[in-house]
Amino acid sequence: MTDDPYKNLKISKGAVVKPRTSLVNKTGSWRSERPVVDHEKCVACGNCEKFCPDMAIKETEEGKFEVDLDYCKGCGICAEECPVKAIIMKEEEK
Amino acid sequence: MNKDKFKHGEELFCPGHRACPGCGAALTSKLVTEATGPKTILSMPTGCMEVTTTPYPESAWGISWIHNIFENSAAVAGGIETAYKSFSKRGKEGYMDYEDVNFVVLAGDGATFDIGIRSLSGMMERGHDVLYICYDNEAYMNTGIQRSSSTPIGAATTTSPAGKESFGENIHKKDMPSIAAAHGLRYVATASVAYPEDFKKKINKALETEGPKYIQVFAPCPRGWKHESKNTIDIARLAVETGLYPIFELEDGQLTNVRKIKDRKPVEEYLKAQGRFKHLFKKDGGGEVVENIQKIADMNAERIGIDK
């Protein structure tokens, strides 16, 4: 995990940036719907992970596909591309 | 939240980038880094993926990455490649071997088809060992959806709007793969975010080919094309299944590995799924434009041989 690039920020020469510092930006706050995975139905095909533009759904070490709500923007591609409809989009509570 | 669970420290393209939900170009970026691996220097022009991934002091990139200006990413990559060639020849310490580094450009269609074509043409002609990948979302999205020379017939953009006297864009999409192939490139390919394995395979094949190579990948833009973010992959698939975006390779100028389509779908299915074409179904005379678009698909089918 990269440190917060805004902490003690000093402009580097030529405004060069450290890699992977976008992790500080929790895009999960953009979401209006969240994907919910039904692990019973899931056949672990990996389509959801493959097509996610936000690297926000992954197979964890326990072999389950889980949604990273810190970054998931709720686009719904994972639910749409799931061949067994194991993911549903659920409205976020306001 | 335990970050390690999602391995965000290992990714070469990281979350936290500010691309819109369902962005085809963001998905492209992920797939590109997965295929190239870490020994890569990526040059990117100004555009959506540049601004959404690198607002100072943030960067979504886990690989070496450089942006300079809108119209020169091919020349910048050529300069980097030449520098490494020199370092290896001269035995300069502290630099990876020329043979071990992938020199890659990832650029939008505006930067590729229009403003950067001089840079791209020069890079290809000189034979730099650079893979140029164009994510094609068929308009200038970063500035607010203006038409580029990649915008297809009938698409409404903010500078080719539908109106009383207009059915949207009225000029044919420029045939960039042929232009690339005409430079004598050994490897040219089209791909789509709907087929990630195919795209990644093509990137690897391209990287194994010495010299310049060009891949154009179809990358829908929900905001610009006016479709729901969840439909990005559906629409990318439909573009191929209707024959409007043929998937093929051009190896030494010869058409190879065409993705065959069984029972091409009518173009209406693709057009109706997107707001940028909706005027074609509401306005008198729109049917004629749809017919013309169907003819484009039929012509593609004949020319490229996509029918199974």
Add this chain to the structure above:
Amino acid sequence: MAKMMTGYDAVAEAVKACDPDVIPAYPITPQTDIVERISEMVADGELTSEYVRVDSEFNAASTALGASAAGARTFTATCSQGLKLMSEPLFSASGMRLPLVLAIANRSLSAPLSIWGDHTDTFAERDGGMIQFYAEDVQEAMDNIAMAYRVAEDEEISLPALSCLDGFILTHVQEKVEPFSRKEIREFLPERSPVHTLDPSDPKTMGAYARPEHWTETRYEVHQAQLKAKDKIAEAVEEFANIFDREYGLGYNGLLETYRAEDADVLLVALGSVCGTMKYIVDEYRQRGEKIGIVRPRVYRPFPTEELCEVLEDAEAIAVVEKDISLGYQGGLAIDIKSALYSNGSRIPILNFIVGLAGRDVKKDNIKNIVEQTKELRGKLPEDIEFGKEERWEPLRTELLEDDKK
């Protein structure tokens, strides 16, 4: 050992000694001979740099920029329209703190098209963060290449540098010069040690965009680097003198040179080769006991404010003689010198002479006219010059103008 060399040969020899890794090249008159000569060196194996025959000056600058970001030493050359085409990548190279060295064979800008020399091309790039050196003769044009590398590549500076020599007047004239070899230059110019590179084993993101909360400080640092470059130029000039026994304005931190200026009451300020002609005229006046002298800035950006104020402060009248005009106002050098002097409390009257545009000869008589007009202002104040008459074109062929424009 001294030998006769053209300006383009001398610049090419200097580049060979500095041994860049990457040289993107594109032809434009009168610079072309520089990159032709270098291509011959590469063809003969005297130089092992990668020589890239690019498609435009735009991509010459872009290729150099990419190579510089990778960590390479680069060289390219251009002028006039070509420099205009490079403008966009060069402005961004300074913001990205990427050192690039360019030789500029100064030439006018269209329209009308002209292949002949003046300084309108580099003056149009004034605000881009590039360091600008101006040479008076072939030897200095050669030596400035080495100094440009040393300053531009200094870790604290890391900026592009333009090493300017007057098109044709210096590029195509033969003069006796003392060339330096690669071996000799090594003591003066260390290998480039880049601040950041694109090495994939230590990935960096270069060229991020900045929002309003960070942009100003990024550009402020470029400004600070420009100002810091004055010290670095002073150091470079001093060390160059120690090693090569050639001095460039040591008394003024290497930023300007003077000729018979110490006790002068009329001072002529000019850039580049025109100072050679001026020296003859100054000598003539001096023989008659008239105290005329010359001040020649060697560096235009960073601007040698303190040094100019110091050297000009005792003059009674000043003529800024320049091959450039900021259309709609005055010559750029005059504007800057007035700003420096008058904000420093000076009350010296200054005339601005626009000369030698697009290769028009600056003849001895022109210089004499300039001196005579300026002499008349001795003992006067800036406000004694009639408004609108401080900028004069020497000469202006009024017979070519329509009657109502005279």
